[in-house]
Amino acid sequence: MIKSMFLPVFVMIALPLTAQQLYWPRDLRQAYQNQTRSNDGWPGKKYWQNTGRYDITVTALPPDRTIRGTEQITYINNSPDTLFGLVFNFIQNIHKPGVTRLGDASPDYLTDGVHVDRYTDNGTEEQWGHEDGGTLQFKRLSEPLLPHDSVRLSFEWHYEISLKSGREGMIDSTTYYLAYFYPRVAVYDDVAGWDDIEHNDALEFYNDFNNYTLQVKVPRNYLVWATGNLLNAPEVLQPKYLQRLQASGKTGQLVHIADSADLAGRQVTAQQDVNTWKFAYDDISDVALGLSDHYVWDASSVVVDASTGRRASVQAAYNDTAMDYHHMTEYEQSALTFLSGQWPGVPYPFPKMTVFQGYAGMEYPMMANDETYQNFEFSRFVAEHEISHTYFPFYMGIDETRYGFMDEGWATTFELLYNRTVMSRDSADDFYRQFRVNNWIEDNSAEEDLPIITPGDDIGGRGLGNNEYGKPSLAYLSVKDLLGDDLFRKCLHGFMERWHGKHPLPWDFFYSFNSISGKNLDWFWNAWFFSHDYIDLAVSNVQNRGGDWEVHLDNIGGFPVPVDLLVTYTDGSTVTVHRTPAIWEQDPARASIALGSKKSVRSVTLVHGIYVDADAANDTFEVK
Ligand SMILES: [Zn+2]
Secondary structure, eight states: OOGGGGSOHHHHHOOOOOTTSOOOOHHHHHHHHHTSBOTTSSBOTTOOOOEEEEEEEEEEOTTSOEEEEEEEEEEEOOSSSOEEEEEEEOGGGGGSTTSOOSSOOOGGGOOOOOEEEEEEETTEEEOOOOTTOOSEEEEEEEEEEOTTOEEEEEEEEEEEOOSSOSSSEEEETTEEEEOSOSOEEOOEETTTEEOOOOOOSSSOOOOOOEEEEEEEEEETTOEEEESSEESOHHHHBOHHHHHHHHHHTTOSSOEEEEOHHHHHHTOSBOOSSEEEEEEEEEEESOOOEEEESSOEEEEEEEEEETTTTEEEEEEEEEOTTOGGGGGHHHHHHHHHHHHHHTSSOOOOOSSEEEEEESSOOEEETTEEEEOOOSOHHHHHHHHHHHHHTIIIIIITTOOTTTOGGGTHHHHHHHHHHHHHHHSOHHHHHHHHIIIIIHHHHTOOSGGGGSOTTSOGGGOOSHHHHHHHTHHHHHHHHHHHHHHOHHHHHHHHHHHHHHHTTSOOOHHHHHHHHHHHHTSOOHHHHHHHHSSOOBOOEEEEEEEEETTEEEEEEEESSBOOOOEEEEEEETTSOEEEEEEOGGGGSSOTTEEEEEOOOOSOEEEEEEOOTTSOOSOGGGSEEEOO
């Protein structure tokens, strides 16, 4: 190959040094030099990521709260670096008194954390030696792990499931939800090296894509729902229930696999003392599971890929008294149909989805743990939100800890677009404003205006949620308006195609949109993601110039939002005028809109819709 191939990428294709160029963190700049990333938005020529194989067996024998696990990990080092030790996530230790948490912990939340009973490194037993450890633990390897080599580790561990259930824990004395329940190797990536941010219970996660087998040992008459394909249904279910499960995969009708009467009869599962439920899935970022001896089990399925006719199973596990859950498989069908066919418009990538009644409103691959609500519309909304996380972060490998806007911002965007299809547009927009926008824009404190790009682990207060949900969602909707649906879809799909199963950073997203759209959108990304801007537009003047009417706008807040004007003429007629955020490209602070009408204008008012404005006092101009 020619020598210039070995020049650093950023030297060859660096953009002109203008005020509009995006800020590059120094570690990202290094990654561009190393050619693991590229500022055209593609993974770099030398992009790599590490991976592992996890063979996990977990035992839960309610009402005993002790959870016992064993696992074998094969961890594969695809990096060019020699690793002398590994960093491990022990997320369950968030329950230990004294670990760093962003919020308070009640007595029912506290446990004494994870106890490692046995640890081996390439077959040799070693002391783990971290009984005082928190959610991150470093362990030196017996031999350095060379590039492109692997290490075999095993753990035996136990912990007590928390009485108070959040993202995981005890739902009732015979219903458990297990998540983050196994020791895993933290992410070692090409930009930040080890992900050494302690879990603080508020922020979310950052995971490698691994291959999993999961065996769940539970007493007879307990059902288990988990991430992955159930491999041994005939061994754990009685024939009648096995047939119902199989039938549910071929129909859009609701199948009650096990109702209350079935469960009361205690003949749903195989009648060994302990049944082992086996699940497996490859190239996935996590596994979670729920188990119960009295949750009813509904299932159905839905076509998620119109071109092949592929169906995905939709399942619900719940207490029969939860009335909204009786509709849950319908909500799942509706969500999967929308997500697969409309936005993002990528066929649901997994074979199944299960919504399990708990206390979280939380996503896991192929699983959601959602509360029950009296308001069925709200249940449907929460289900769709959590299911939409299938794409971001589970299909896309997002670092949710630092850049939660890369997953929550999209889930918030898809939720609005979904709600507009299942309720009136006004109701959907109203809900979005109330739930996602108002508490940000109505709060004029400095924390709210921190740039969205600010790493989430360095924001602890009121700015955090709004930087992850409402603000970035408005940015994504603005770029959708700017590009138009067809080009926006092409960019979104292109970005997803380039980066699914990998670890995209925000810059990979920005530069993918730039290169796929053929437009340098850095002015837009800069304003929305890297500035302290907010939304406040003003109509500064309405003028008649030689018979043509012009509206002059000031962008006081700075965010380049779409503009909608309500123009009232002196004859009492009205017209609405829409402009995309493109009007802010040349001058981010001022823009003029020619109305193209000779009729006399009486007044012009900004109509904000979902782009709620911080100051309504400057929104109307009356022509004197
Ligand atoms: Zn979410």
